[in-house]
Amino acid sequence: MKAALILGTQLLARHPAFDDPDIDAFFFVESASRFERLPYHQHKIVLVLAAMRHAAARLESDGRAVHRVALSDGLSFAEGVERLVRETDADGLAWMSATDRGVDERLDRLCARLGLRTRVYPDDLFLTPADLVDGWFAEHPTPVMEDFYRWQRRRTDVLMDGEKPVGRRWNFDADNREPLPKGGLPIPALPAVERDPILERTIAEVADRFAGHPGDATQFWLPVTPEGARGWLDTFVAERLHDFGRYEDAMAHDEAFLFHSVVSPMLNIGLVSVQEVADAALAAVDDVPLASIEGFLRQVIGWREYMRGMYRAHPALERTNFLGQERRLEGWWYTNEDVPDDLPEPVRAVLARVHRWGYAHHIERLMVLGNWFLLQGYEPREVTRWFSALFVDAYEWVMVPNVMGMSQYADGGLVATKPYISGGAYLQRMGSWWSSGREAKESAFTDAYWRFLDEHEDQLTGNHRLARPLAQMRSRREAAE
Numbered sequence: 001m002k003a004a005l006i007l008g009t010q011l012l013a014r015h016p017a018f019d020d021p022d023i024d025a026f027f028f029v030e031s032a033s034r035f036e037r038l039p040y041h042q043h044k045i046v047l048v049l050a051a052m053r054h055a056a057a058r059l060e061s062d063g064r065a066v067h068r069v070a071l072s073d074g075l076s077f078a079e080g081v082e083r084l085v086r087e088t089d090a091d092g093l094a095w096m097s098a099t100d101r102g103v104d105e106r107l108d109r110l111c112a113r114l115g116l117r118t119r120v121y122p123d124d125l126f127l128t129p130a131d132l133v134d135g136w137f138a139e140h141p142t143p144v145m146e147d148f149y150r151w152q153r154r155r156t157d158v159l160m161d162g163e164k165p166v167g168r169r170w171n172f173d174a175d176n177r178e179p180l181p182k183g184g185l186p187i188p189a190l191p192a193v194e195r196d197p198i199l200e201r202t203i204a205e206v207a208d209r210f211a212g213h214p215g216d217a218t219q220f221w222l223p224v225t226p227e228g229a230r231g232w233l234d235t236f237v238a239e240r241l242h243d244f245g246r247y248e249d250a251m252a253h254d255e256a257f258l259f260h261s262v263v264s265p266m267l268n269i270g271l272v273s274v275q276e277v278a279d280a281a282l283a284a285v286d287d288v289p290l291a292s293i294e295g296f297l298r299q300v301i302g303w304r305e306y307m308r309g310m311y312r313a314h315p316a317l318e319r320t321n322f323l324g325q326e327r328r329l330e331g332w333w334y335t336n337e338d339v340p341d342d343l344p345e346p347v348r349a350v351l352a353r354v355h356r357w358g359y360a361h362h363i364e365r366l367m368v369l370g371n372w373f374l375l376q377g378y379e380p381r382e383v384t385r386w387f388s389a390l391f392v393d394a395y396e397w398v399m400v401p402n403v404m405g406m407s408q409y410a411d412g413g414l415v416a417t418k419p420y421i422s423g424g425a426y427l428q429r430m431g432s433w434w435s436s437g438r439e440a441k442e443s444a445f446t447d448a449y450w451r452f453l454d455e456h457e458d459q460l461t462g463n464h465r466l467a468r469p470l471a472q473m474r475s476r477r478e479a480a481e
Contacts, residue, residue, distance in 0.1 A: 002092035002117070003027050003067070004108070008048045009125075009395060010096045011055045012270035013226035016121040017094055018059075025088060028056045029080035032071050034441035038389040039334055041358035042206050042215035043222065044265075047392055050202040050224040051269060057198065064417065071205065078110055085114055092117035097130070099123055099308060100396040101315065125267075127156065127274040128305050130312070137313035142414075146171065148309070149302035158278060158301060159294060171298065172291035176245040179430050180252055187255055188239040190262065191232055193223055214334055214355055221357065222265055222392065227272035229263070236261040236453065237280050237288075249363045251346075251431030252280040256353045258279055260361045261296065264393040267304075274300060283435030299362075308402040310415060317404050320380070322412035323456055327377045333386055344424075344444050347372045358392035365391075366420050367427065370407030374421055375448035380410035418465040423449035450476060 003025045005016030017023050030052065049071065056066050067088055069080035085093070093116045098104055104120060111118045123130055136151060137143055137250050150170055153159060159166045195203070199220070207217040225230045240259040247259050266272050277300050281293050311317070332339050336355040339348060346368045350360050360369065365387070373383045384403040388394045405415025424440030427433050434440040453460065453473040460466050 001025065001088055001090050002094065002119075003084070003088060003115075005029070005093055005095040006052070006055060006093065007098060007103075008052045009098070009100075009269045011051045011226075012124060012273065014124075014273075015270075016096060018125060020094065020119075020121075022092075022119075024319055025067055025090070026056070026059055027067055027081065027084045027093075028052055029069045029075075029077055029084070030071040030073075031069070031077040031080055032074060032209070033076045038385065039213050041212075041355075041390050041392060042210055042213050042217040043220050043358040044216050044392040045213070046199075046206045046212055046220045047224060047265060048220055048269060049206065050199045051271060053198050053202060054225045063205055071209065078106070081107075081110060082114060085116065085132060090116065092119070094119035094121065096121040097123040099125055099311075101311075112450075123323060124273070125270055126305055126308055127278070127301055128152065128309070129380065131425055133305065133309040134312060137309050143306075143310065143313075145303065145306050148306045149298060152301050152305060156278075156301065158282070159290075167290045167294070169294075172245065172294045173298075176247075176295045177249045177430075178246050179432070180247060180250045180258075185243075187258060190221070190257055191235045193221060193228065206227070214336070215358055216356075216377050219356065222262075223271065226271050230276065232266065233261065233263055233272055233277060233280050236263065237284050241281065241284060241296060242288045243292070245289060245295040248295055249430055251364055251368070251427070251433075253349055253431065253433060255343075256357055256359070256361075258361065260323075262306075262359065263309055265359070267300075268395055268398070269450045274304075304398070307398050307401045311397045314401075314411075314414060316441050317400050317411055317414070319331035320404060320410040320412070323376075323459060325377045325379050325408070325410075327379060327382075328380045329378060329386055334389070334433045342444065344372070344433075346431065346445070348425050349433070354390050358390060360391075363430070366407055367422060367430075370403070371421055372445070372448075374408050374419060375445070375452045378408075380408040383408055412459075413463070418463055419451055419452075419460070421452060 001026045002022050004020065004023045005027045006015060006017070027361065030049060056068060060066050067084050069075055069083060075083065076147050093111050095107060098119050103436045108118065113180050136148065140147065153165065203220050223232050243398045244259040252258060262278060263272060267274065267277060278297060281296050285293055336351060350364045354360050369398060380403070384399050388396070388399045404410045407420065409416065409419040423446035424434065424443035425437070427445060428437055428440035434443060449475055453470055454477060457470065460470060
C-alpha cells in the first residue's frame with residue numbers, strides 16, 4: 001500500500017497525489033509541537049488546521065481512504081507519520097516537495113529508517129518550476145528583481161503584446177504611490193466568512209490549546225477552503241482591484257486592508273493557485289486600470305516567485321547580519337501588553353492590528369514595522385522570528401529573504417539595493433499618522449533615521465542610492481558641532 005502525505009502548507013484542490021493512480025490512502029498529521037515551535041498567531045493555527053481538516057473531509061466525501069493523526073494525540077510530526085505507516089502497513093510514501101528547506105530531507109531520512117519507497121512530486125505552489133528558477137538565479141549571481149520580472153512576463157506571456165509589454169511599459173510602479181485623498185473615499189469591506197462546524201470546532205480547540213499565543217481565535221476571519229478562497233479572490237477583483245494600484249503604498253490609521261487582496265494567507269498554503277490569481281486579474285483587463293493589474297501581478301508572479309528563488313539560491317541569507325545589529329526584541333512585541341508610551345503612533349497602530357488580524361499589508365510591514373526594527377538596531381534573526389510567528393501568511397521561504405534582505409538589509413544589499421528606511425515625513429505623506437507635518441518631522445522616527453545614517457555611515461558610504469541622505473546627515477552633524 002502506498003500513501004500520500006498531505007502537508008498543511010500544500011492544500012491544493014488539485015494536489016498531484018490526487019491524480020496519482022498508485023496512491024491508495026492519504027495521511028494528514030496534526031502536530032501540536034509544530035505549532036509550538038514559535039508563538040504562532042492563533043489565526044494562523046486556525047487557518048492551517050481548519051484547511052487541513054476540510055481537505056481530509058473532501059477526500060473522504062469522494063470515497064478516498066484518509067488516515068489522520070489528531071492534534072489531541074500529542075504526537076510530533078515524525079511520530080505521527082510513523083504511527084500511520086505502521087497502522088496501515090504502508091510500504092511507500094509520496095509527498096509534494098516542500099518549499100521550506102530541510103523538510104524533504106527529514107522525510108527522506110524517516111522513510112529510509114522505516115524502509116519505505118518514496119515519490120516526491122514537484123512543488124506546485126508556484127508558477128515557476130524549481131529547475132527554471134534555479135537556472136535563472138545561477139545565471140544571475142547579482143540578481144535584480146526587475147530583470148526576473150521581465151523574464152517571467154516573457155516566459156508566461158502575461159501582459160505581453162508580442163515581444164513588448166502591454167501598454168509599452170513593464171512597470172507602473174511610479175503611478176502607484178498615491179496616498180488616500182484627504183477627503184477619504186469608500187473602501188469595500190472584506191467578505192464575511194461563514195463558519196461551518198469544522199471551522200467552529202477548530203476555533204474552539206485553538207482558543208483552548210493555544211491560549212497563550214498571540215491573537216484571539218474567536219475573531220478568525222479568513223476562508224479555509226478552495227471554494228472560499230476563490231470567492232474571496234473574485235470579490236477582490238470585482239471590488240478592490242480597480243483602486244489597488246493607485247493606493248497600494250497608502251496607509252491609514254483606521255483601515256487595515258485598504259484595497260489589498262489579502263490573498264497571500266490562502267495562496268501560501270495552496271487554497272488558491274498562482275495561476276488562478278493571475279487569471280482572475282487578467283480577466284478584468286477591460287474594466288480595471290492597467291496600472292492596477294500590472295502592480296498586482298508584479299507582486300504575485302514577480303516578487304513572490306523571486307523571493308522563493310532568492311531563498312533557494314542563497315541559503316546564507318538566514319544567518320547574515322551586515323550591520324551588526326544586536327538588540328533583542330522585548331516581550332511586548334509578542335503580547336501587545338505594556339507597550340512603551342513613547343512608541344511612535346504608526347508602530348503602535350500597526351502592532352495592534354497585527355495582533356488583531358495576524359496581518360498588515362506590505363508597505364506597513366516594510367516602512368512602519370521593518371523600518372522601526374532596523375532604525376532601532378534589532379537583531380535581524382529576532383525580527384524574522386517575530387514576523388514568522390505573528391503573520392498568518394509567514395513561512396520560512398518568504399520571511400527569510402523578505403525580512404533579512406528587503407526589510408533589515410542584513411545581507412548588505414543582495415535582495416534590496418539600499419536599506420528601506422525613512423523618517424516621519426514619508427510616513428506622514430503616505431498615512432497622515434501625526435496631526436501635522438511638523439510633528440512628523442520632529443518625531444522619534446525622524447530622529448532615529450538620522451542617527452541610523454550617522455552610526456552606519458562607514459558601511460553605507462559608497463551606496464549611490466544613499467549619497468544624498470548621507471550628505472544631508474553630514475551637513476546636519478556639522479551644523480550641530
